[in-house]
Structures are given as structure tokens and as C-alpha cells.
Amino acid sequence: LMAVGGAAYLVSRAIKASKVVGFEDLGMEAIYEFTVQDMPVTGLITGLTLGTTAAHVARAALEAVAYQTHDLAEAMVEDGAARLETLRVDGGMAANDWLCQFLADLLDLPVERPAMLETTALGAALLAGIGIGLWDGPDAVAKLDRKLDRFEPHASADRRASLEGWRKALRQALA
DSSP states (O other), X not given: OEEEXXXXXXXXXXXXXXXXXXXXXXXXXXXXHHHHHHOSOSEEEEOOOTTOOHHHHHHHHXXXXXXXXXXXXXXXXXXXXXXXXXXXXXXXXXXXXXXXXXXXXXXXXXXXXXXXXXXXXXXXXXXXXXXXXXXXXXXXXXXXXXXXXXXXXXOOTHHHHHHHHHHHHHHHHHO
């Protein structure tokens, strides 16, 4: 079962397309609108059988996020960015240990997740603490101990086959 779609893949495709048609300075909102209006497929699930369960679909969605992250990291390198040494994740999906480990394995690099997943709220709270004098400034906040969960990549013979299955699903979706 393979799920294809989502914002990361669409945005990475739109960024590449925007370079061709000259939309470099429009920003992410315009890129998203360009993508949604001009891409023929926004989502696809392949490999469904009578035995497919909700758990299969949920796993396919998590895998799609990881594959899209892989593709985005590769596109960044192709565009001249340095290869990632570590990926830091946060937010609701990052609470899923399986997703974090799959990302580490697929990207072949460590994935770090803060104990406090809602980092936007944490940042606002830390700024408020600076504002009321709880901390002297950003340097004091930077010294606070922040626990990270770390997921190390495990070599897998299935990695190449897994990525090829993803690419095949993409070709089907975009054909």
C-alpha cells in the first residue's frame, strides 16, 4: 500500500516549477496556490485490496510523509544546499516513534525530537519569560537543558526497494 500526496511533495514540485516560470519571489502561499491549481494529482492511494485496513492506510500516510521528506532533502542537495547531518522534528506527528525511526532509516541520518513537541508554544513561553525578567535574554534561555530523543538510522537492505516503490507510485500518480 502506498500513499502519494501532501504539501511537502507538492511544494517541492512547485518550487522547481516556479523556477522555470519565474515565480521565485512569490512566497510559499503563492507557490501552494500555484501547485494546487496546476498539479494534476494531489493524492493517491495504490495497492488497496479487500484486506486493507485503516491501519494500513494510516501507515501508508506516515510513510508518504517520510518519503516526501526524503525527496525534499534530496531536492535541496540538488539545488546546492549541504546534505543534512541531522534532522530535527517537532509537532504532533513527531510524537510517533515509528515515524521518527522510519525517517532516520530512510534518510540514513539521525533524527532528533525534543521532549516538548509543541516548540512554537515553548518559544512563546520562553520569550514571555524573558519579557518578565525570568531569564536575562536569549543566551540564558539557550543554556536551558533541553532533552532530545534521538533515533539512529539502521542499515536496511529494504531501503532501496522501498524508495523504488515510492518512485513507482509517484510515476503512476503523475502519469
